Amino acid sequence: MTAPVRKGRLLTDASRLRRLTVHGWFLVMIAALTVLTAVCAVTGAVMIDRTSSLSDQLTTRISPAAIEASQMQKALIDQETGVRGFLLTGREEFLQPYAEGLAAERRSRAQVAADIADRPGLLRELNTISAKAAAWRSEYAEPMTAERRDGGTVPAAAVEAGKRAFDEIRVLLERQNSRLAQLRVTSRDELSQAERVRNWAFLAMLVLFPLAMVGMAVLLRRAIGRPLDQLRIASREIAAGDFERVIPARGPADIREVAEDVDLMRVRIVQALGDSHRQQVQLREQAADLDAQAVELRRSNAELEQFAYVASHDLQEPLRKVATFCQLLEKRYGEVLDERGKQYIRFAVDGATRMQVLINDLLRFSRVGRVYDDREPVDLGESLEKVIDDLSAPIEESGASFERPDKLPTIVGDPTMLRLLWQNLISNAIKFHDPARAPLIRIGCEPDEDGWKFSVSDNGIGVEPEFADKIFVIFQRLHSREQYSGTGIGLAMCKKIVENHGGRIWLDTGYTGGARLCFTLPASTVPARSGTEHEGSSS
Known part of the structure; x- marks a missing residue:
């Protein structure tokens, strides 16, 4: 051989x-x-x-x-x-x-x-x-x-x-x-x-x-x-912190496989530690950037607060003067003015008034999630009752009626913003009612996989499906001011309030006979009073 x-x-x-x-x-x-x-x-x-x-x-x-x-x-x-x-x-x-x-x-x-x-x-x-x-x-x-x-x-x-x-x-x-x-x-x-x-x-x-x-x-x-x-010795050295220690693959096949797997785990741990170190460095850099941005944000918020103060006082003061002096002008010199002059004065007063309303709405919109962000248990039933009381005048004027559950749940949120949410939705339902019939507003509530699902339905003029997204954009209007008053901020503010509370809002395009707006709010850890679809009418 x-x-x-x-x-x-x-x-x-x-x-x-x-x-x-x-x-x-x-x-x-x-x-x-x-x-x-x-x-x-x-x-x-x-x-x-x-x-x-x-x-x-x-x-x-x-x-x-x-x-x-x-x-x-x-x-x-x-x-x-x-x-x-x-x-x-x-x-x-x-x-x-x-x-x-x-x-x-x-x-x-x-x-x-x-x-x-x-x-x-x-x-x-x-x-x-x-x-x-x-x-x-x-x-x-x-x-x-x-x-x-x-x-x-x-x-x-x-x-x-x-x-x-x-x-x-x-x-x-x-x-x-x-x-x-x-x-x-x-x-x-x-x-x-x-x-x-x-x-x-x-x-x-x-x-x-x-x-x-x-x-x-x-x-x-x-x-x-x-x-x-x-x-065993190599594993203990690695466990002691010597991650550069290579585990020898010797002996029978299964022991070699175990050694190779442990060494592969060591390599991955080393890689993970390296990635973690790099991420820590990156996180420290990001934390420093966030601190700088937080300082800048605080400065910006301070400037925004200053602007809000100016807008709520200094900007509205000239508007009030314009409206006041126009009204005095009409009162004192109304006898010498013709009808067109009086109409011009009314236009000026109306413009100043709408400008004040627009400024106030913009202020409220900017404060959602920034100024109004208190978190406490809110009984949505009580909040809805207060809104209905506040809107008693337009409700009586339009002859609106309500169908709502006997009980609504309690969630954690900002009471002012949630009250403003109900107010805008119900105001829209009253405003855009069908002239041929009295408004009928239905409030719905049911459990949802993420918390609670609410709905506000009416029998008004409705919204075309192609405008389902446009109605939630600020200053977007579907009708002229001569037909329906308003600034076009209400539903945009509703969307901001709902999203700030972790929910979402949308138009139910499959609903006929009016409009139905649906929104969700997450369930809170506070025991909620479960609301069922129990209908009861109140004028």
């Missing part, structure tokens, strides 16, 4: 490790611990099984086979001894060891064959011994014993041949016993070796398992604990 390939694989492995989260690291550690435990368990099981197998083989097969082989050898020797004794003496009791040895040989041979069944070499030798023993019995032992039993004499050559045949069996038996003994020694050595390997394996597991646990703990500490400590 070339160096670039190895380097690429290392980078790939490192990238995979960097993508691991804390949960992933714990899963990896648990998997590694599980694999290690499984390997140790399998190794221990294999070692135990190996030693158990060798021990069982030695104790239940090899050692019994060696013992039974010795018993088989003894049984064959007993057979040969019995035959030899019978041939020498001819006595039948010497054949008893032969018969017993034959039975013992068969038992031992079967047991040895069962014990060495998995060892073909030893089994072949056992079969060879059994075959030669059977041949010795059939060719020598049984014929010679039969001949001796019949009273004959067994030739010495036959006896010698039988002896040589049995010596071959004896050699095979010695070799088999030697091989079984060697197998027994080898099995013992293998068992001892397996036990040593098993003991070393268990010792290695006892040492390796704690070392693996320590290694995993160190790895978790380096992979998870240390990045968390760095994140």
